[in-house]
Amino acid sequence: MTTKFKLVKSLGAAALATAAICAAVPASAQEARIAAVNSERILRDSQPAKAAQVKLEQEFSKRDRELQDLAQKIKAMADKLDKDTAVLADADRQRRQREVADQDREFQRKQREFREDLNQRRNEELAQVLERANRVIRQLAEQRKYDLIVQEAVYVNPRIDITDDVMKALNAGSK
Template identity: 60%
Template sequence: MKHQFSNLIKVSLVATIFYFATLQAFAQDAGTRVAVVNSEKVFNESNLAKAMQTRLQNEFTKRQNELRDSAQKIQAAAEKLDKDGAIMNEAERVRRQRELADQDRELQRKQREFTEDLNQRTFEERAKIAEKANLVLRQIAEQRKLDVIVQEAAFVNPKSDITDDVIKALNSQK
């Protein structure tokens, strides 16, 4: 089974290389001008991305700290219950265990909400950056008379990579 999987990967890799070689040959024969941009680098290194990170951090730090503090309180209460549980009567121990379980469920719910909110806001902010980056890509394509701009290529010849130019153009915008 492992051998078959390995062969499948090899065949897939050869097919991918053949596809890109054919695409490149076709592009050269047709006189097509192709450039490549690394969008993750744009999302991580542009001034817009850094400002996004700062905004998100400012927006979510308080909630994150509250969640961390709640988790520490629950942990401390659980440790105290473990330590004092042997000398408590059964009813009191069960009551405290239920309280801890309820607090833990509430904390997990708040953590899920936090994660969902953070992901949603990150998506919104990245969409704004992508919109501006797409405008810059169109401008660069027109200036350089490019026919195609590819995102996230498996291999990029440095002379075809316009990522730094996109970041510079984004950084120069207000």
């Protein structure tokens, strides 16, 4: 290749690059519409989130009371064993210690199952709330012509925070 041909080729590439940059400038000069939403606040303070919390409390309150009663029963058994240890025969003391230990293991198992069930149901309920919130966010984005809505950020200027608008729409939809 000749030097002249290389120079023409590189000038052509430079011209194409310059044209592409010039064409892109008007597109990037258009301001992007951005908003932010605090999902944590929605999951904590919105009416659907509060209703889900009440529903969970009603659903799990009986099991919670049963666990509390069982814990008190085990504590009473352990306290009585401690009080009676001095006057009990070795066989009776060991039998009662086993009973307390068995009851405690049963309590621990039930408590673990309770926590697992509660966490699973809480996650299901919050997922439904989040799904509804995301539908509302998409509707607001289309109505207001947002290019981007961020749900988690380190800092959000209150000017672009639309959390209150999302909560109003969610709360209105839950009535």
